[in-house]
Amino acid sequence: MTTTPPVVAISDLSTRLGEVWIHRHLNLDIAAGELVALVGGSGSGKTTLLRQMVGLLTPTQGTIRLFGEPLFGGGVVRERALRQRFGVLFQQGALFSALTVFDNIAFPLRELRCFDATTIRDLVMLKLEMVELLPQHALLLPAELSGGMVKRVALARALALEPELLLLDEPTAGLDPDRSAGFVRLIRRLGDELGLTVLLVTHDVATLAALTTHVAVLADQHILAYGTLDEVRQFDHPFIRNFFPPQR
């Protein structure tokens, strides 16, 4: 049996936006089944890194491979097939404002063109139940949702295509502690059931401790440390000392 390539492989990535270098010589490999938290100061380039991983921004230098494949090239069909293997939750939700919650979640399923209307309806209701929303919420428009509900609908949409890799930008920001914990449990369970690989950006140490197998610290324009929470804690750097206060 051949060894499976890492789900995410970033090598020697450098990014310049305008005149500023956001990343320099950044390397990160994420193996299948890992639940990785990406932490870093505000404005350190976490969202930018995520946008590059999903192909919305091209790196100035370096390469990014998902599932061992490059993001670009090889024709529309290959690119689309690759993009259907990961789901993204944007920091602001990025729901389609003209579509109801139901249609937002159904949209990627309809794009596949292989399910009939009842199957899609059942799948959407299932996803809603997964993120603890009620069926009557399906009829609302994004503008009629609370901030936390937007996050949950966006997660449901990201989960719609049963992705193998889930990229979440601050999924628990805006949720109450109870929901936030439920969210974390949900992601962990999905990870167990489906062998999902998850990369999430978070500022919440509680989420991070409860959920993740690995922590990646983005500071000084590169991945400063990557390992389990305890390994990362050992690392001596001002940012890490501030982010993870010493255990009492």
Next chain:
Amino acid sequence: MSRAGFSETRSASGQPELLLTGRWTLRALAEPGTTAAAWQNRLRELGRRDAVSWNCLDIEALDSVGALLLWRSWGRKLPGLLLMRPEHRHIFERIAAAEREPAAVVPPRSPFEGLIVLGAGVLSVIRQLRDFVALLGQLALDLLHLLRHPGDLPAREISANIYKSGMRAMPVTALVGLLIGIALSYLSSLQLRQFGADIFIVNLLGLSIIRELGPVLVAVLVAGRSGSAMTAQLGVMRVTEEIDALATMGVSSSLRLVLPKVVALAVVTPLLVLWATALALLGGMLAADIQLGIGVGYFIETLPKVVPVVNLWIGLAKGAVFGLAIALIACHFGLRVKPNTESLSANTTAAVVTAITVVIFIDAMFAIALRNVGLPRL
């Protein structure tokens, strides 16, 4: 990646058994050539034959799509004889839970659907008119406020709007004016020459361009160019809650956003009318020179004699009224945008269409009201 599959076997106790193997995931099931419905029918048929036991222990991967497929072919319940790994059972528990949730109530269709649609349409028109009057009232209040607090005059915004919708519109209005002048002059001169009435080209062009074409042409261009931009700007500010943010800072959105646009267009449109009229006359003059041999000098000399100057004032007054109407309509629709993209595009379209219609309507009013003014009798 192994595909989803199943085979019929017999279990140790000799019972018929269905052995499910492979990946029961969305990607494996959605391969070209098969549809979910086809899978479901095959499974349902197998399950119906006799009391089979389902062996799901060998399934490599199961996601909610695969699970839903099985669930539906089992008739929305777990079969009596089932072997399954516990982590897969969780998925079915979740499906069952989702089904227990009461479905969302969609209000039933009323038998008076047509009447309701009609009524809603009428009410919406009434509401639009009311909102429009409210906007006018608010602007009047703003003007009163400005009289008492002249320091609050949004001078920078007015100036920025004048630049954006005036200066920036000069090239396009010039080009359109020039071309229309040339086209009109060519066509008319062909006709006039047949009657030997060559010199009347001056009367014809002068009157039609100065009084009618210049103002309407500019108004249409301004509505399409600045009107749509104003609606879209206000609309996006509604979508991104910027207008709410302004309100919480105690900044009146009508004073800071609407008034400058209205003032700017009311000032700038007559100037654009003047500019476009001049260029249209220039184009007409050149074409007349080439086509009919009527010299530019003669044209300029004759124009004031045959076209009374009051026509120019009428044209400019029309320009000011048109500009006012376009800006008010654009802002009215911009403020009505609901926070979604569909509403943004609908209101932008409505703003431009309404503005152009209203402009033509006002133009007709002018024509009727001023039918005895400025038309030379021969």
